[in-house]
Amino acid sequence: MFIFVDDKNPRPIYLQIVMQIKEQIRKGDLKPGDPLPSVRELAESLQINLHTVHRAYQKLRDQGIINMRLGQCAVVAKLREIPASHEEVESILENRLNELITEAFHLGVSKEEFSHLVDKLLEVQDKGERR
Numbered sequence: 001m002f003i004f005v006d007d008k009n010p011r012p013i014y015l016q017i018v019m020q021i022k023e024q025i026r027k028g029d030l031k032p033g034d035p036l037p038s039v040r041e042l043a044e045s046l047q048i049n050l051h052t053v054h055r056a057y058q059k060l061r062d063q064g065i066i067n068m069r070l071g072q073c074a075v076v077a078k079l080r081e082i083p084a085s086h087e088e089v090e091s092i093l094e095n096r097l098n099e100l101i102t103e104a105f106h107l108g109v110s111k112e113e114f115s116h117l118v119d120k121l122l123e124v125q126d127k128g129e130r131r
Contacts, residue, residue, distance in 0.1 A: 001021075001034075001037065002024075003020050003021070003042065003045075003046060004020075005046050005048060013048055014056040014059065015056070015059075017046075017052075017053065018059050021036070021056075021060060022060075025079075031076060032075075032079060033075055033076060034076045035073045035074070036066060036073060036075065039053045039054050057074055064077055064080070100114075101114065
């Protein structure tokens with residue numbers, strides 16, 4: 001597992017960790033049952049505060065992405081078998097999509113270009129889709 005912290009990224013460090021772990025699971029680099037480094041190990045390797053890593057792991061646990069037990073290493077949880085409800089998808093994704101649409105607007109990206117980019121990224125994801 002490879003995690004890095006980008007000091008120039010405006011996203012908080014704990015969220016950078018969350019997203020990188022989620023992406024590694026999506027790509028298949030991390031699989032259900034795979035252990036994650038301990039909070040202390042990851043904090044030391046990234047040279048960041050223990051609490052930052054712990055917060056990232058808690059968020060992943062709360063989202064059902066990893067399982068954590070006291071005294072044991074965190075492990076990647078089983079993938080969701082039943083898709084999220086429409087309401088859950090909207091509540092989680094709507095704000096983030098609106099932020100991206102706003103960023104695209106300010107970059108001068110047309111609606112068509114934005115849609116094409118999303119389609120392209122989804123196509124790449126489909127190639128690595130869950131087995």
